[in-house]
Amino acid sequence: MLILTCPCCGMTGEETEFHAGGEAHLQRFGPGSTEDQFEEYLFMRENPKGVHFERWRHVNGCGKWFHAARSTTTLEVYGTYAAQTHEPPQTLRDKITAKVPGWTWREFQ
Known part of the structure; x- marks a missing residue:
């Protein structure tokens, strides 16, 4: 089970308190694309x-969206951060690199 901390309100809870919203940092295209x-x-x-x-969305709490970095193999959550950021914070990327040297995800590493 995932244990997530909402960066907006600071509450920590099991994944059932939250709702997954798919992949983060997608470039959206609309009219004219x-x-x-x-x-x-x-x-x-x-x-x-x-x-x-x-x-992720904190549905049983503040209701706000945020981003989470996690491992799909071990379910370890590396950290969470505000949804308004365009890329993962450097401190989080450094934390992931310390545990998983050589990792990449899209253009981030």
Whole structure:
């Protein structure tokens, strides 16, 4: 079971208190985009074995969205951070690198 801490209100709880919202840091395309860009936005998702960044919502708490970094193999949560950031904080990336040398995810490492 995942144990997550909401960075917005500071509450820690089991994953049943939260709702997963899919992959984090997607570049969204709308009107004026090419068909290839829109197809990539709709269908192309990372499905890594290892480090993954996801969106979560604290449904039984403050109701706000945030991002979480976790391992898909061990379910270890490396950390959570505000959804308004465009990339994972450097401190979190350093923490992941210390535990998983050589990891990559999209353009982040």
